[in-house]
Amino acid sequence: MWIEQYRPATLDEVIGQPHIVERLKFMVEGIHKGEDIPHMLFAGMQGTGKTSTAIAFMKTAFGDAWSQNWLEMNASDERSISVIRSKVKEFASRGVIGTYTTNTGETKPIPFNTVFLDECDNLTPEAQAALRRMMERYPQTRFILSANYPQKLIDPIKDRCAFASTRFRPISVEVMRPALLALSTALTDEALDLLMRTSRGSMRKALNLLWTLTRVAGEVDVEDVEDYIVTLEPTRVKALLSKVAKAKGAERSKGLRLYREVDKEVDALSARGMSGVEILDAFYDLVTTDESMPLALQQRILSGIGQALHWASVAQDDVLAVKAFLRNITLI
Structure with a gap:
């Protein structure tokens, strides 16, 4: 697959994150000069290159020897304190092995082990507390943490990491x-x-x-x-909102007919595989990006979409939650 085939081999090949890559290059130069580096936290939405950047950083710093002292784990699969205390602790406490060659041809010992924890925001509170102690205890190991929702991490972990207040941006x-x-x-x-x-x-x-x-x-x-692609384009969202608005001001029989048409369109989206949450997300995206939408309509949608998303995520019939939302925004 292209995701692995075209994964960047060096920091120069990483796209869309210049604010992070520039600083990582300075850190690589520091490593080659014998300077120390901190732990790091790469935070941001999925698919923006957090894992690729971590690997590119290691390859840029250590070349072909980058994986000799590298442990990669997905905290979504291994999130318990027992994993942190066993697998991670065993690796973090070991000695550092191997050498690497700098850009100037000088051979140097690799200065630290590296533990990459992907989706570390899924670690349990107990596992996070154990991870914090390891970050303090083993100076021969650097942790690179990746998180989609960094607010779920405890502050003592974030305070020990570079880039904790920075975010990987959506690729423009x-x-x-x-x-x-x-x-x-x-x-x-x-x-x-x-x-x-x-x-x-x-x-x-x-x-x-x-x-x-x-x-x-x-x-x-x-x-x-x-x-x-199963998607709901902004033009179709606007068409649905237009029918809902007409139904609100129409006489009873015409209003009911328009609501039934809206229901059929929502059912058609569901038949193509869209979930209720995905349909509601399309409405939210339109509100946040369409500057021409009347403020009153924006407020009605935003005031009702939170509850609608809740019911769509917990109800047995998530499409019914969408239909109820479209009726309720005419009542708010």
Whole structure:
């Protein structure tokens, strides 16, 4: 798959995160000069390059020897205190082995072990407390932590990490477009635009979509992307809101007919595989990005969408929560 095939090999190849890469390069220079570096926390939405940046940092610093003292774990799968006390502690407490060659050709001993904990925000509170003690106790080991929701981490961990107050940013369209075109030019401009909007700043999602869409020979147009991607475009969200607004001001029989039409459109989205939460997310995205939307309508949607998202996530019929939301915004 392209995600692994085109993973950046050095920091120079990392895209979309110049505010972080620039500082990591200075840290690499410091390592080569014998300077110490702190633990690090890479925080941000999924698919923005946190894991890739950590590996690129190690490869830039230590070349082919980067993995000799490297332990990578996913805290979503191994989140308990027993894992931290056994596997992580065993690795963090060991001695550092191996040498690396600097850019000037000088051979030096690798200065530290590195533990990379992906999705560490899923660690239990007890496991986080144990991790904090290890960060203090083993000076021969550096921890690189990755988190989608850094607010779930305890402050003593964040306070010990560089970049804790920095965020990996969604990959912008300007950065994503040339990277995708370098892999394939099979998509029309409109199709590529839709793919990038659907990716919502996630390079991983964009690469997966591009790989899948280009498995069939020939040009990929916007209809091909719409046929494959289950998404709710802003124009369709506006159309639904327009029908709801008309239903509110219409006489009873016409209003009921318009509401039934809205229900059928929501059912059609569900039949294509969209969950209630995904449909509601599309409404939220429109509110936060459409500057032309009347303020009163924005307020009605935002005041009701929180409760709707709750019911969509816990109810047996999440689509019913969407239909109730669309009726309720006319009553708020």
